[in-house]
Amino acid sequence: MKILVCISHVPDTTSKINFVEGDTLFDKNGVQFVINPNDEFGLTRAVWFQQKQQAEVTVITVGDASCEPTLRKCLAIGANRAFRVDLQPSDGFEVAQQLSAHCKEENYDLIIAGRESIDYNGAMVPGMLSALLGYNFVTNCMALEIAGGTAKASREIDGGIETVSCELPLVIGAQKGLVEEKDLIIPNMRGIMQARQKSLSVLTPVESDAKSSISKYEKPAPKGEVKLVEPDQIDQLIDLLHYEAKVI
Amino acid sequence: MGILIYTESENGKFKKSAYELASYGRAIADQLGVELIAVSFNHEDATQLGSYGVDQVIQINDPSLESFTAQQYASNLATIAQTKEIKLIVLSSSANAKYIAPLLAVSLSAGYASNVVGLPESLEPLTVKRSCFTNKAFNTCTLDNKVNIIGLSNNSYGSFENPKEVNFSQASAVIAETTIKVEQVEKSSGEVSIADADIVVSGGRGLKGPEHWHLIENLATTLGAATACSKPVSDMGWRPHSEHVGQTGKPVASNLYIAIGVSGAIQHLAGINSSKVKVVINNDPEAPFFKAADYGVIGDAFEVVPELIEKLKAFKSS
Numbered sequence: 001m002k003i004l005v006c007i008s009h010v011p012d013t014t015s016k017i018n019f020v021e022g023d024t025l026f027d028k029n030g031v032q033f034v035i036n037p038n039d040e041f042g043l044t045r046a047v048w049f050q051q052k053q054q055a056e057v058t059v060i061t062v063g064d065a066s067c068e069p070t071l072r073k074c075l076a077i078g079a080n081r082a083f084r085v086d087l088q089p090s091d092g093f094e095v096a097q098q099l100s101a102h103c104k105e106e107n108y109d110l111i112i113a114g115r116e117s118i119d120y121n122g123a124m125v126p127g128m129l130s131a132l133l134g135y136n137f138v139t140n141c142m143a144l145e146i147a148g149g150t151a152k153a154s155r156e157i158d159g160g161i162e163t164v165s166c167e168l169p170l171v172i173g174a175q176k177g178l179v180e181e182k183d184l185i186i187p188n189m190r191g192i193m194q195a196r197q198k199s200l201s202v203l204t205p206v207e208s209d210a211k212s213s214i215s216k217y218e219k220p221a222p223k224g225e226v227k228l229v230e231p232d233q234i235d236q237l238i239d240l241l242h243y244e245a246k247v248i
Numbered sequence: 249m250g251i252l253i254y255t256e257s258e259n260g261k262f263k264k265s266a267y268e269l270a271s272y273g274r275a276i277a278d279q280l281g282v283e284l285i286a287v288s289f290n291h292e293d294a295t296q297l298g299s300y301g302v303d304q305v306i307q308i309n310d311p312s313l314e315s316f317t318a319q320q321y322a323s324n325l326a327t328i329a330q331t332k333e334i335k336l337i338v339l340s341s342s343a344n345a346k347y348i349a350p351l352l353a354v355s356l357s358a359g360y361a362s363n364v365v366g367l368p369e370s371l372e373p374l375t376v377k378r379s380c381f382t383n384k385a386f387n388t389c390t391l392d393n394k395v396n397i398i399g400l401s402n403n404s405y406g407s408f409e410n411p412k413e414v415n416f417s418q419a420s421a422v423i424a425e426t427t428i429k430v431e432q433v434e435k436s437s438g439e440v441s442i443a444d445a446d447i448v449v450s451g452g453r454g455l456k457g458p459e460h461w462h463l464i465e466n467l468a469t470t471l472g473a474a475t476a477c478s479k480p481v482s483d484m485g486w487r488p489h490s491e492h493v494g495q496t497g498k499p500v501a502s503n504l505y506i507a508i509g510v511s512g513a514i515q516h517l518a519g520i521n522s523s524k525v526k527v528v529i530n531n532d533p534e535a536p537f538f539k540a541a542d543y544g545v546i547g548d549a550f551e552v553v554p555e556l557i558e559k560l561k562a563f564k565s566s
Contacts (some may be wrong), residue, residue: 013495013515016382037496093353093360115544118495119383122364123399127318127350136428137318139347142489156490157433159345159441166428176496181483209361215375215386220521226528226538231547233512234555238563240543245525247504248446248471248560 001055001146002106006113007074007126008036009067011075013118026119026217026232030105035070038114044184045144046112047078053146056080058106058247063090063134075195082200082241090210092124097208099125100132108169110146115139115173123173130171138164142177181239250283251276252334253302254325256342257291264444265400267300267407272400274301274340274410275367287288287328289313289321296412300407305414310421315430322351323424329356329395331428336374337397339503342443349399359391362399365522374398382495383521401522402443403501442493445474447504452478454509454530454549458486463553464508472558476500479508492499494519509549512537528554529546 002126010029011017018027049055059074060083061067071082103111111130118125123139130137136151136244142161143154151170155162156177187195227238241248253273255266270286277284283303288294290313293307308324325348329337337352339345346362353360361376365386369375373392378385379401412534442448449463449471457554461475468475473490482492493517505523509530510516520526528541531548538544545552 011381013382013518017381019385020326047550076383096350096354097555120380120387121363121382123346124350124360127347128354131351131354136426137351139318140343140427152431155343155347158443160433160435161490162430163432163435164317164428165428166426176492177489211353211390212361212389213406214387216391217380218386218388219384220386224542226544228546230546230551231545231555234552234559236547237543237545237556238559241504241525241527242563245504245542248526248563 001050001053001110002108003046003055003057003110003112004103004106004108005039005046005057005059005074005079006111006129007039007043007059007070008060008114008117008119009033009063009070010036010117013037017219022141023217024215027204033070034068035073036114036117038116038175040184041176041178042112042114043074043077045174045178047185048179049146050078050080058083060085060099060102062087062095064088064209071083071200072195073187075198075200076191077185078191079196083203084171084200085205089204090134091126091187091212092120092122093212094208094210096128096132097127098205099129101201103129103133110151111135111171112174113171115141115175126171126173133169133171135169135171135204136174137171138166138178139173140175141172144172145177151238215218250332250334251280252325252329252332252337253284253286254337254339254345254348255286255288255294255297256340256344257288259290262291263295263340263342264407265342265402266297268405269340269400270297270300270302271407272367272405273412276336276371277303279371285332285334287325289324289325292513294416295414296485298412299409301410303411303412303491305416306419307416308421312423313421315433317428317430318344318347318351318425319424319426319428321353322348323422325352326355327422328419337395339397339399341399341402346399349397353397356395357393358395358397359393360397360399361389361391363401365401365404366476367405375509379522382518383499384470384518401501403463403503404522438529440472440474442474442476442491442498442500446471447471447506448476448500448502449506449508450476450478451475451481451487451508452482453509454511459489460550463549466487466557467506467553470557470564478516479513504537507541508553510537511535513541
């Protein structure tokens with residue numbers, strides 16, 4: 001089984017979000033970049049397929065050279081090889097086009113991408129990639145088993161879980177549940193040393209066109225002070241929620 | 249021409265988001281002077297959509313669409329969009345709508361912006377504001393394509409009655425090739441889902457253990473709310489993952505969010521930022537949540553919450 005895990009290189013969840021150059025650019029200053037959490041759940045599941053079902057795991061990202069430490073980390077976690085498409089993409093569709101070109105050459109059985117990245121939250125790449133390739137697609141995927149060319153996948157829906165079966169090739173939008181937080185693999189020294197020897201190739205981007213462009217960023221308006229209610233004056237809280245906030 | 253909305257229903261009832269999409273679509277249709285067309289699947293009586301500004305409802309009723317599959321639904325929406333020469337499609341932010349949107353975008357060569365938080369800033373070219381960095385920021389995004397799709401953030405626009413004379417028509421289902429077969433759907437019965445809830449009551453580590461969750465559940469029942477929890481609580485297995493809200497869990501965009509014993513880590517706050525009114529109950533006055541909340545009670549949850557439940561019951565019956 002050949003598996004591709006698509007990796008997004010994103011600011012750590014604790015990062016303070018700021019913008020520069022007249023609010024047109026994300027301020028990377030002092031920001032720690034990590035594997036997108038939804039991608040990391042998917043990568044860990046892929047490494048389990050590698051350990052238990054002899055799968056070969058490839059990771060790929062679309063981005064500039066600054067993404068390479070994140071790919072090396074994926075190799076240290078256990079991926080067999082890595083690719084970086086050398087392009088600063090403008091939107092999710094452009095990423096999907098680049099990934100699709102690579103996938104058409106490699107014929108992966110399973111493609112895993114986080115259901116969304118925690119920076120742009122577009123939730124576009126896995127679905128668009130599946131549509132460009134004509135592969136099956138299951139998003140919000142929280143459990144996946146594969147046997148004999150057939151996949152059984154669970155999808156989190158609003159207020160429940162849906163289980164589907166389908167044939168490979170398959171693209172999934174990964175999320176927590178595929179593996180648990182405690183299952184995430186922290187690279188050990190051996191993994192880190194091995195990762196240095198593994199192949200990380202840079203691919204020339206194919207021609208692609210974005211369908212959206214970002215002109216400006218802004219931060220939410222600062223909040224007013226919290227109104228405190230004394231614990232023995234709970235009636236007051238109910239009044240505030242009813243008359244002032246009008247939410248009950 | 250015209251604007252297309254996909255109105256979702258569940259158990260024979262339109263979801264709240266269907267009326268929100270209708271109201272939102274109506275506002276844009278009026279600016280452009282075009283028709284607002286709604287598509288519903290396996291929904292018998294769609295007259296209510298007319299009360300929220302829809303001009304035309306296209307109903308696709310077919311047993312093959314009984315269980316939701318994104319590929320099938322996307323193909324049907326794409327066919328209607330092409331027949332009607334639609335330039336703008338508006339979808340909700342439900343799990344199913346977010347599943348359909350990228351498939352629909354590729355099949356129509358359309359641009360797609362998810363998590364849009366209000367009416368477009370411009371219609372020519374289409375410019376929208378959307379949330380990003382998990383609610384820590386917004387970006388203004390331009391989609392200069394022949395066809396575009398907006399994914400509207402749930403509860404970001406609201407719904408407004410606006411009665412119209414509605415035209416109903418039936419369309420036959422298009423059957424798309426797919427090997428995806430729905431085997432089973434498990435719905436947590438009777439509870440309100442976090443995605444659809446007006447009010448969400450959430451518990452954190454401050455509750456000291458799963459055995460105290462009746463406090464959260466009772467408060468939620470009193471308010472008709474959904475229950476949620478912080479990340480440590482779901483990591484420790486006190487509550488199921490489906491209740492984890494925050495940056496790596498579910499986003500919450502309710503009218504009222506009540507956090508009990510939740511300290512308010514930056515990742516948690518990011519996930520609940522789109523909620524309109526936030527209340528925190530915590531015995532630690534230094535908890536970061538107090539900086540993000542609208543109303544707060546510094547006090548012991550084990551005393552404050554039962555008191556709040558009693559007072560709410562009295563308020564509701566008055």
